[in-house]
Amino acid sequence: MKLLVIGDLHGRKPEIHFKDFDAIVQVGDVCDDKKFRPHIKKWLKFLKKSEEKISLSSFLEKEIGKKDVKKLDRDSLIGGRKILRYLDSFNKPVFVVPGNWDQSYGETRIKNPDKSSYDYEKSFYDYWLGKNMNPRLIRGLKNIKDCQFKLHTFQGTNFIGYGLSSGPEDPELRKKSKRIKYEKGQYEKILRTHSTYMERLKGELKRKIKGPIVFISHNVPHNTKLDKVKNKNSPAHNKHLGSTVAREFCQKIKPLLCLSGHMHEYFGKDKIKNTTVINVGFGKNANVLVELDPEKNKIKKIMFNKSYRG
Numbered sequence: 001m002k003l004l005v006i007g008d009l010h011g012r013k014p015e016i017h018f019k020d021f022d023a024i025v026q027v028g029d030v031c032d033d034k035k036f037r038p039h040i041k042k043w044l045k046f047l048k049k050s051e052e053k054i055s056l057s058s059f060l061e062k063e064i065g066k067k068d069v070k071k072l073d074r075d076s077l078i079g080g081r082k083i084l085r086y087l088d089s090f091n092k093p094v095f096v097v098p099g100n101w102d103q104s105y106g107e108t109r110i111k112n113p114d115k116s117s118y119d120y121e122k123s124f125y126d127y128w129l130g131k132n133m134n135p136r137l138i139r140g141l142k143n144i145k146d147c148q149f150k151l152h153t154f155q156g157t158n159f160i161g162y163g164l165s166s167g168p169e170d171p172e173l174r175k176k177s178k179r180i181k182y183e184k185g186q187y188e189k190i191l192r193t194h195s196t197y198m199e200r201l202k203g204e205l206k207r208k209i210k211g212p213i214v215f216i217s218h219n220v221p222h223n224t225k226l227d228k229v230k231n232k233n234s235p236a237h238n239k240h241l242g243s244t245v246a247r248e249f250c251q252k253i254k255p256l257l258c259l260s261g262h263m264h265e266y267f268g269k270d271k272i273k274n275t276t277v278i279n280v281g282f283g284k285n286a287n288v289l290v291e292l293d294p295e296k297n298k299i300k301k302i303m304f305n306k307s308y309r310g
């Protein structure tokens with residue numbers, strides 16, 4: 001079986017560099033972020049200089065107002081929908097997870113994420129537990145297979161996904177930040193929320209399955225050669241910001257393949273024990289072709305698009 005794997009697009013229609021494939025995998029972030037980028041730069045500069053921890057959504061509302069934020073969200077979804085409609089037109093299964101730009105977040109009871117460091121962090125954990133791709137992106141597209149905490153089987157291969165995450169979920173790692181101080185009892189709540197990720201993923205794998213597992217994780221696994229931030233304007237410069245849930249899944253479940261994106265600095269592969277991890281890259285030319293042998297639970301070939309420039 002041949003998989004055409006497409007990386008983060010952020011509103012860019014992909015160029016298809018491999019013509020012979022049986023299914024498509026897209027690792028999230030199809031929605032357009034072009035109009036958001038100038039505001040994100042301001043937000044990152046603010047975080048770097050200030051001790052105040054403020055969410056991007058709150059910063060945007062102060063910067064341009066709620067009405068204009070809603071318009072940006074709407075335009076972003078329209079761009080993502082166009083891309084998924086294009087991928088749907090190939091009439092082959094398209095296995096997808098939502099990226100952190102795809103407006104598919106879970107619900108949270110935290111009404112004001114900026115009230116305290118705990119509220120800020122807890123809201124992020126809740127958002128990352130979203131169960132489904134935004135229906136406005138995929139409704140009516142018959143070939144799009146939402147893999148967010150869901151298992152799909154095709155030609156003897158199992159596809160399961162975990163999207164949305166934009167950083168390490170491990171509260172121990174996040175607690176090291178000077179800005180994060182938890183009151184008594186709050187840290188235990190964070191730990192319980194964190195365990196929910198693996199519970200949901202393992203829950204999908206309870207039924208007996210045959211064949212290899214392809215794990216689609218929007219963010220690359222933590223602490224690999226694929227997840228170190230290279231942005232001097234970011235407060236996270238030189239830090240590993242891959243997903244700790246993705247790494248734990250690879251270590252415990254041992255999927256044959258982990259397909260990821262999110263970290264735009266990288267385009268390549270790594271290994272976690274017997275799992276081959278691929279960061280598919282960013283932009284319209286971010287294509288990888290992976291050929292599998294499901295019967296032998298083996299990767300036969302990996303072909304990176306040679307014309308990719310990031």
